[in-house]
Amino acid sequence: MNYYQDITLLPDADIALGFLWQKIYQQVHIALVEQKVDEQHSAIAVSFPSFGSNGFPLGNKLRVLAKEQAQLEKLNLAGFLSRFEDYTHLKSIQLVPESVSHVAFVRHRVKGxxxxxxxxxxxxxxxxxxxxxxxxxxxxxxxKSKPAADSKLPFIWMESLETKAKNLTGSAKFPLFIERVEVAGVREGQLNCYGLSAVRGEQIASVPHF
Structure with missing residues (x-):
């Protein structure tokens, strides 16, 4: 990933940070779906620079990354976030610094x-x-080996676009649990349409961390 664009979330007394994450990440997800490379995958990644923050575990910043500047320009985050311009600060597209470490962000599936x-x-x-x-x-x-139904990982409440399209009356909301995985160097795996690594293990997808 060579280029990035930062979104800073700006909560206030009436709008909590957790609620903002739901709204902003949903819009980013919709943007990624529109630019997907196939039915399940995206060429654009997301990262959470302040992951693990004491106040809110995801922090207040979402970073979107791509190999080409044109990919981020075509993504048009400004358009997708226009309704939330009072609650977000969208920076211009920048080059990723040369000396950075790498991490991976993956979806952690938690059974109810x-x-x-x-x-x-x-x-x-x-x-x-x-x-x-x-x-x-x-x-x-x-x-004796029954798994627990809870998870201490941070999550964002999302709305499944596919479920919503199939079932107009039922709930399409679900918690998207996010896990950060430490990796050694660049890992060229595939990304899903949430901008997260599609798989773990040898085929994991990493992002620059800075």
Missing amino acids: QARIEKDMLSKAQIWSTKSGQSLELCLQQLE
Whole structure:
């Protein structure tokens, strides 16, 4: 990534920072979807320069990065954020500094309590059938390694554009949990349409961190 553009969020007494993150990141997501390179991927990344801040875990700044200046110009963040110009400060497109470290930001999927219970029952039924043990006994054994439904990672409430299009009456909101992963050097992985690395491991996508 060679170019970047910073968005600083400006909360006030009436508009909280967490609420602003929902609105601003949703607009950035819509912009990334419009410029996506295929159905699931983006050529443009996001980063959170103040990730882990004491006050608000995502900080108050969102950075958008691309290999080419023209990609950020075409993204037209000013247009997508025009309704929020009183609550954001959008800087001009800049060159990424030469000496920087790299990190990756990935989506961390957290299961809700209902999904955890459903998965446990399914595993217990399979285990019971294979082992001949009672379903109750298998559930008791699985309870020992039952995952927690919560996460201490920061998240942003998002609205799924795909779910909203398919279901006009149901809720399309979900928490997008974000995790920062330390990496050694540049990693040329794919990005999803939230601007995050699409995968972990060897194929992870890194961004300059400064």
